[in-house]
Amino acid sequence: MPTITLAAAADMRAGTIRRWRKNRGDAVAKGEVLVEVEGETAVVEVESTLAGTLTEILAGEGKTVAVGAAIATVASTDDKPAAIAVAPKGNVIPILMPKAGQTMEEGTLVKWHVAIGANVKKGDVIFEIETDKANMEVEATDSGRLSRIVLPEGRALAVLQPVAYLADNDADVDAFIASQGVAPPPQPSPGVPGEGETVYGTRHAASAVVENGRPKSSPAARKIAAQRGIDLAALSAGSGPGGRIISTDVPLNVPPGKSAPAATAPAGVTRKRMSQMRRAIAKNLLLSKQTIPHFYVRLTIDADPLFAFYQAEKTRYPVSLNDVVVMACAKTIMEFPAFRSRLENEEIVESPSANIGVAVAMDDGLIVPVVMSAERLSLRQIAGETKRIAAAAKSGKIEGMGSGVFTITNMGMFGVEEFGAIINPPEAAILAVGTAREAVVVKDGAMRAGRVMTMTLSADHRLIDGATAAKFLARLKLILESPSQLA
């Protein structure tokens, strides 16, 4: 297929792609402007010298290419290759693993909603994925026939890698894949909800060009690579002049390596891959225990008034004992800014509201959806919210992810008397709540049968000192022991 190259204009030796006026798949006429290219002192518009269809953009926006380098391929109407001629449209559209959120690195395909051969329409839900944070449904942003599924259910893939291809003709897909070389390039998302980012992978099979003992690369590329923990020497040649690796050539994440072969297991022992959720739990809590100096403060309250209050409220609307604890915590947190703070580098960032995470147990792990601005809600509203977000979380949709300031974990329903919890980063503290158990209560020298509840606060000593934690718990105790003020 003929390629359009960057032509020389005045003294321009290389240009940076500023804007493509034509997209892949667009029909182009001879003389029509394809792309705006920026040189040192001028902007140059490059016209098409061919009539036909723009089949491939070889230099994405922001990329710098030398004069004479190929920037696009055009299937000329006068000179159509055989493979294209078979299919009326000849278009192959890769569908990519979406990048939903800054931190998403890969996703596991949970379920395909369409079968091979089906015609999908823009907006149709075509598959469902699981990430370390949530499950989500992915819609098609292009219409076409699902020709090939490359990622079966249950398998994980790095973001922006193709999971399937839309094409009228299956042979086109083979040709397309072949044209992409060993590693299929992530194209600027025809089929995925992105975040407005256009991300290009490396498309060059040749290995990096070495100059002065290191890969030929731009300072920006080296900086980005260092940030992403990527070894430039492991990349293939870049798209800059002479194979120079430039910033846009650096992949978003370390290319996934081959997994180690499974050791032979004795009989009866099973081995399975950790789920996304277990991996997320492992990563977060390991980070927390290793980097946050935890300390623990424990206190037992007289739970009689609390229990009575809860029983009375429950007759009017569905509410749990934990909802009352959430509300009391919200009030207390507003009085203690350290409990709605997080560390960012060497700065303490204080949140204006008490967004409280509530740990919810799942079959294979736990998740922590967040009640946003709990300090503004009535007990009835909190009860409604916790129910709603827990149900949503169980169906795979976590709310308030990342905006929590404090977490409450309650094992009272299992009869646990007391326990210590690990802080959910980047929060400053977590409260572990035990059961409101029957016990002998000694008050003013007299014994009576009553209820007590033990709460254990885990706090980050970088943000909270012992006395502050003690005062926080004392204040919380005061509120929980006279709960009528929460009604």
Place this chain on the structure above:
Amino acid sequence: MVVIGGGPGGYVAALKAGQMGANVAIVEKEFLGGTCLNYGCIPSKALLASAELVHRVRHAADLGIEVAGQVSANWTQIQARKDKIVQTLRGGIKGLLGARKVTIYSGRATLAGPGNVVVDSNGKSESLTASKIILAVGSVPSRIGGWPTDPNVVCTSDEALHWKTLPKKLLIVGGGAIGCEFACMLQPLGVEVTIVEMLPRLLPNMDAQVGELLAKIFAGRGIKSFVGAKIENLSVNGPAARATLSDGTALEADRVLVATGRRPNTAEIGLSSVNLIVDRGFVRVNDRMETPVKDYYCIGDANGRCQLAHAASAQGVVAVENALGHGRAQDSPVPNCVYTFPEVASVGMTAEEARANGRPISIGFFPLSHLGKAMAVADNEGFVKVIRDRESGQFLGAHMIGHNVTECIAAATALLHQKASMVDVAETIFAHPTMSESLKEAAEDSLSMGLHLPPRKVMRVAGGVA
């Protein structure tokens, strides 16, 4: 701590050490303030101020001012005013050092083995010991080997700043900052000036267009520049000097100013006693100003990094912070100013440097002839040029020539220090009407977003086919 040298590097280092609580002594062999105050920045600016006033009075009619009678410059009075400023500032440094309890030694310092410094003063010798030693010994103007040495005819800037009389015809050898400043200063005072520069343009270390425009402006005032020219032979016969250029051109003058650079003042300070070696006279250091020998630091002109007073001061602070255990590297951009009229200023990368670094760049340009403030002050020659990385969008450098641009460069320097993008520069609000607005205009131009210039011409080319 002992600081050797009382220039803008050394005295600032001593003040910083005093502020940080160190027991510090400073040794100066001649005058506090060093080259900057006594033989450089300050005296030359004082003389330039007189010269610029003469220049502007001669052009007063442009602003509707009629000057009756003869305007004449009294060189003796001009010199006296300059000397008074220098005196005042020397006293100021002494006061500051005293206030920080820095002990001042007047004399010549020599390194005498690890941790020892000997100060010789009026035949007396005193030994100092220190755990940290900062070399801030500065530089002296270079002279050209083999040339006549008659100090009344062949001079350097050291002598020129103290000339009792002005020459009639002056030959300046070297078209860098010093050569250009003297040319600009002396022409309005009635001196016929010729500059010879070996490299292809004036101010060869700066943006090419800047030096080219300055040469054109100078030519308009009658200052002749020979660039890409080498003096093959210089002879002095009584009060007359005669130079021959490689192309055979003969130049005559009654005085010659050699302004070909400055060499480090490191020859006689006993470096070998502590095993410090020099590279072309410079004591090389890392970004923390550490020499290869532990506890010895070198700042300013003598380390060969950047021969500017403000760079020396910044290095002095970094050296002291590192010596006293608060590690830091000096990697901030250093602005470079030339005080001709119009002024020249630059910071960061030039287009040539960016290209050599392999960075794809876009150049923004704004001519001062389009700037309201420049017209209002009747000084609208010049331009501001900015360099942007086309891929990362980063602001890489600014290069200016025009009225008051040595003040405008501060905004560019601050933005560069903060690693601003060119969009950040363009989005900054600059006061109107000011000269510094031209920085924003140039930034917008580099983004093809300028409003006060006609739209950038868009070229149209047909794509190649392969």
